[in-house]
Amino acid sequence: MQGAKSSVKHTERKWIYEEIVDRVPPFSWLPPTFDVLAQLMLVETIGIAAFLYFEMPIESAIYGTLAILYTVVWSAGCLYVIPWLRRLRDPTNEEERKVLRAYKNRLLMDRRYELAAGFACFAGVYVYLVLNADILQPLLGAGFGNPLLVLLLAVLAWDVCYRIGLSLVTTFFAAKRSIELSQAARKRRGLKYTAYSEVRTLKSLDSVNLYWAASAVLLLPLASVAPLLLYGLAAFLGLVLALSAISLLAMETVPWFPPDVESILDNERFAYVSLCEKRQAHVTPVIFVYDGKYLYFGISLASAKYRKIKKNPNIAVLVDLRDRNNIMNNRAVMLRGKALILGEITPIGLFRLYLHGLWMLRVRSMFSRKYPRYMKYYDTQVSELPLAWQNKPFVSRVMVRVEPERITYWREARPQVLRV
Amino acid sequence: MFVARTHKARTIRTKEIPEEALRILKSSFFSYLGTSEPGCLPHLTAMFYVWHDSSKSLYLFTTKGSRKISNIRRNTRVSLTVDERNAVSPAANRGVMIQGRAMMIEMELVDEMITLEFMEKYIKFLDAGYPLGNRIAIRITPRVVLYWRGIQFYRWKNPDV
Numbered sequence: 001m002q003g004a005k006s007s008v009k010h011t012e013r014k015w016i017y018e019e020i021v022d023r024v025p026p027f028s029w030l031p032p033t034f035d036v037l038a039q040l041m042l043v044e045t046i047g048i049a050a051f052l053y054f055e056m057p058i059e060s061a062i063y064g065t066l067a068i069l070y071t072v073v074w075s076a077g078c079l080y081v082i083p084w085l086r087r088l089r090d091p092t093n094e095e096e097r098k099v100l101r102a103y104k105n106r107l108l109m110d111r112r113y114e115l116a117a118g119f120a121c122f123a124g125v126y127v128y129l130v131l132n133a134d135i136l137q138p139l140l141g142a143g144f145g146n147p148l149l150v151l152l153l154a155v156l157a158w159d160v161c162y163r164i165g166l167s168l169v170t171t172f173f174a175a176k177r178s179i180e181l182s183q184a185a186r187k188r189r190g191l192k193y194t195a196y197s198e199v200r201t202l203k204s205l206d207s208v209n210l211y212w213a214a215s216a217v218l219l220l221p222l223a224s225v226a227p228l229l230l231y232g233l234a235a236f237l238g239l240v241l242a243l244s245a246i247s248l249l250a251m252e253t254v255p256w257f258p259p260d261v262e263s264i265l266d267n268e269r270f271a272y273v274s275l276c277e278k279r280q281a282h283v284t285p286v287i288f289v290y291d292g293k294y295l296y297f298g299i300s301l302a303s304a305k306y307r308k309i310k311k312n313p314n315i316a317v318l319v320d321l322r323d324r325n326n327i328m329n330n331r332a333v334m335l336r337g338k339a340l341i342l343g344e345i346t347p348i349g350l351f352r353l354y355l356h357g358l359w360m361l362r363v364r365s366m367f368s369r370k371y372p373r374y375m376k377y378y379d380t381q382v383s384e385l386p387l388a389w390q391n392k393p394f395v396s397r398v399m400v401r402v403e404p405e406r407i408t409y410w411r412e413a414r415p416q417v418l419r420v
Numbered sequence: 421m422f423v424a425r426t427h428k429a430r431t432i433r434t435k436e437i438p439e440e441a442l443r444i445l446k447s448s449f450f451s452y453l454g455t456s457e458p459g460c461l462p463h464l465t466a467m468f469y470v471w472h473d474s475s476k477s478l479y480l481f482t483t484k485g486s487r488k489i490s491n492i493r494r495n496t497r498v499s500l501t502v503d504e505r506n507a508v509s510p511a512a513n514r515g516v517m518i519q520g521r522a523m524m525i526e527m528e529l530v531d532e533m534i535t536l537e538f539m540e541k542y543i544k545f546l547d548a549g550y551p552l553g554n555r556i557a558i559r560i561t562p563r564v565v566l567y568w569r570g571i572q573f574y575r576w577k578n579p580d581v
Contacts (some may be wrong), residue, residue: 032565270505274454274462281454281462281499283517289508316454316462324449325544332466377509385571386430410466 021294036079040072043156050152060139061337065221067160073215074163081208082108083304085154088201091194092258095184100194103177107170117165122158123230129157130226135226154274160219164236167212174206175243178250185254193258203251213240256293258418261409264333266318269370271297274316275308282308287374288319295335295402296363302396306341309400317402320410330410337405343398359401431573432565437476438545438574441516441567444502445471445478450542453480454499455491455522467501469547470538472531476578479534480558487546489524489556493553497521498522511570520562520581530557 024120047068051061084106090097103316106113129136136153137144185194216237223229255262273289274281284305288297299305309315320332340354342360353360368375377390407418451469456462465488469480478500482488494496503515527535565576 162518269507272452272454272464272501274452274499276454276456276460276462276463279456279460279495280497280519282519283452283454283464283499283501285501285503285505285513285515312460314459314461317466318452318464318466320450320466322450330466334464336461336463373508374510377511381511411437 003222007094022206036072036075039075040068043068043071045254046152050149054140054146054149056140057138059339063139064156066218067156067222070218071159071163073218074167074212077200077208077211077215081205084201084205088198089195093184093188093192093194094195095187096181098179099177099184103173106173114162114166117169118158118162119165121165122161124232125157125161126154128226132226136221139225164216167209167216167240168236171209171240171243171247174209175247175250178247182250188259190259191260191416194254196256199251199254203248206247206251209240210244213237224273250293257407261333261407261418264321264331265295268319268321271295272318273297273305274318275305275312276314277308277311286315286372288317289363289370291366296399297390297406298397298399300397306398309339309341313339315402332410334408335402335404335406337403340401341398342401343393363399428581431575434574434576437565437576438567439515440569441565441574442473444504444514448502449505450502451500453482453488454501455488456495456497457491458494463487468538468542470534470541472534476562478560478562479530479538479558481538481555482558484554484556492522492524492558496521498524498560503550514567516565518560518562519564520560520578523559523561525557525559527555527557
């Protein structure tokens with residue numbers, strides 16, 4: 001019973017392409033990676049046979065091969081993306097969970113959209129080619145008008161159009177999901193959130209849409225035979241790029257942590273940094289800022305922290321809300337992860353400066369907004385302090401960026417581990 | 421390259437634990453205990469503590485199943501920071517960092533005076549749902565006590581360890 005249930009679940013979420021690969025004999029015998037190659041071989045053999053039989057000009061062979069190559073490259077992406085989508089874990093925030101579930105269902109269970117988009121694309125191309133049959137005349141040579149060849153062409157055209165339609169649909173759904181997710185994320189409460197690793201996975205899956213669009217460039221020579229096809233392809237590429245950009249921007253606004261954690265990181269003024277060298281722990285207080293993703297603090301080049309981070313970048317940072325009167329109000333967040341030193345004058349430091357320089361300026365201004373008095377102290381007392389403790393970037397101070405890998409949140413003296 | 425490394429932090433070595441450091445240890449409320457997991461991965465928790473003056477050691481009380489206990493079982497080298505923070509000027513920030521060995525003691529074997537002192541210090545917390553059962557005490561013997569006031573550092577090394 002259990003097995004039957006899981007197999008039902010397994011067969012439910014499939015794209016038509018996967019279904020074909022699973023059912024039709026030569027493909028169903030092979031592992032998925034070979035399916036793609038087998039598909040390439042099969043279609044290419046038929047194409048070459050037609051090319052030889054009808055004595056077509058050499059361009060048509062090249063165009064045809066490119067079209068087949070497109071379908072194959074696309075399929076490879078498809079095989080990569082679907083297992084990942086199934087593996088996504090659910091957010092703890094109910095609203096975000098609904099958004100992601102609806103997204104997965106639309107993508108994997110509902111065929112209407114992909115078929116409609118593919119069919120619209122196919123119908124457009126088909127009608128256009130039937131009305132302007134003279135475009136095909138030079139390409140097909142002697143075989144022009146042969147019903148078998150028409151069928152072969154129709155199958156190939158459907159294959160290509162279905163994939164174009166599906167890429168368009170998936171990109172559209174991705175953009176829709178990103179916008180809904182960022183809206184749902186704004187309504188988070190307490191410790192409810194979507195683990196950032198899932199957001200990152202979704203983002204990298206979205207880049208597969210771009211990969212599909214990029215693989216459509218293979219169709220450019222074929223589309224260049226008729227201006228309208230070329231415009232159509234350009235419109236497709238433009239649309240995918242625009243939707244992907246919208247999707248990426250919306251995903252960037254999804255916060256990394258649940259609001260309870262964020263409020264501590266935003267409002268508390270002191271953090272404790274723990275480092276480890278030769279199995280000996282080392283704990284010191286620092287001032288810090290949090291930019292929504294990473295935590296930053298400044299250290300002196302003369303400090304023990306700098307020396308220790310250079311040797312072992314593993315770091316734990318604890319930010320807590322203290323209340324001497326009520327234990328229920330005491331909360332703490334510990335972020336564990338890797339520290340990255342920014343602002344060193346070394347080859348790799350200069351490269352990081354090139355990557356993060358503008359953001360470092362922003363972090364610096366966040367520091368002066370959060371700690372105006374500290375910054376004023378460093379500005380006015382500059383001549384009295386020894387150089388090691390002056391707030392001079394590059395000369396005496398560097399910035400440390402902490403990338404959280406694990407979060408622990410304490411409330412009422414009880415720890416709770418959150419996934420990043 | 422041309423990074424200025426000649427400017428070392430000035431640290432003054434002292435014969436005794438500085439008076440000021442003892443005052444902070446006695447009067448502060450929260451401490452931060454750093455332990456390390458295997459592979460030298462740091463772990464950090466906020467904790468209640470009492471300073472025991474005559475044995476120059478520090479006592480913490482925690483639950484047996486916690487992560488810090490399992491860390492200390494594997495690696496007794498810990499670090500603990502107690503500080504007074506000042507939001508106005510960094511020059512007024514002062515604090516104490518202790519690096520030393522941690523030792524676990526069953527609750528029944530801990531000196532009663534220390535338990536009483538702990539109860540007295542955190543009386544407000546202990547009756548408000550503070551988990552009392554299944555407890556164990558940690559005693560930290562300092563190897564190094566580092567005290568700082570603004571940018572001035574004082575370091576005391578325990579001659580007995």
